[in-house]
Amino acid sequence: MSFGPVEQWSHRAGVSLRPWSGRAPGGLVLRGLIKLAVGAAIVWIGWRLRSGDRLSDADAATVGLEPTAPTGWGTALIVVAMVPVLLGAAQVVIGVLDLVLRRRVTGRVVSIRERRMGDVLPGIVQEAIFERRDSGLDRRRSRYELVCHTPDGPQRWTIRSARTRRDLAVDAHVELRVSPIVGYVASARTINPPA
Incomplete structure (x- = not known):
């Protein structure tokens, strides 16, 4: 197999370079919309704090502030809330593109194997780094x-x-x-080999 140098490295290391690798595009859109909604609510509360409005007790409890919090907190909330807003927007865009741009690919299966972060390391090193001491469980996602x-x-x-x-x-x-973007396999079926 002749992957490019970066692809060879990521293949050996067991790491996927795709954003949200293998996630279903519909689920990605849904999670992105949830992040956008939460981020927008926090931005709205931050905006109210910046303008000097007094928060209702329910709004203040949502973000863990006092109803009469200083206006500097509003700017901080807006800045912090931009992370989930931008991440959610990226998830929605990538999910929608992947739903629209799905394609059919034919080929011969070369390998199917379980991958985990750091699975190229010797077993004893993986145990030392990734297993929990108290339970012996390996919590890495596969x-x-x-x-x-x-x-x-x-x-x-x-x-x-x-x-x-x-x-x-x-x-x-x-x-x-x-x-094409997240590398999600929506369906697979075995076909007759080409002649």
């Missing part, structure tokens, strides 16, 4: 990386659906419906 050899060369996607994962096998010829 994802399944699908590598297919396609007419455009080797490509990688993240599979989160257990059913889709079970339907795929190494060396099978498949047709995938994928999202």
Whole structure:
């Protein structure tokens, strides 16, 4: 397989360079809208504080302030709230683009394997870094990386659906419906190999 140098590094390290790798675009849009709503509410409260309005007890309790908080808190709230607003907006845009730009890809499955952050490290090092001392549990999120050899060369996607994962096998010829930005595999089916 001939990935580019950055792709080779990320493949070896088990890290995906895609934003929100393998997340369903619809779920990404929903989470983005929730972040936007929460951020907008905090910005509104911050704006009221900046203008010197007295907050109602319910508004003040929402952000953990006194109803007569100093106006400097309003600016701080607006600045802090911009993080979820911008992040939510990015999630909505990427989710909508991925819903619209889904495409079909055919190829041969080269590998399907579970990946976790730091899985290239020796086992004893992973245990020392990632396992909790009290319970012995490894709390890293796992994802399944699908590598297919396609007419455009080797490509990688993240599979989160257990059913889709079970339907795929190494060396099978498949047709995938994928999202180009987050690398979400919406559906997969085995096809006859090309002649």
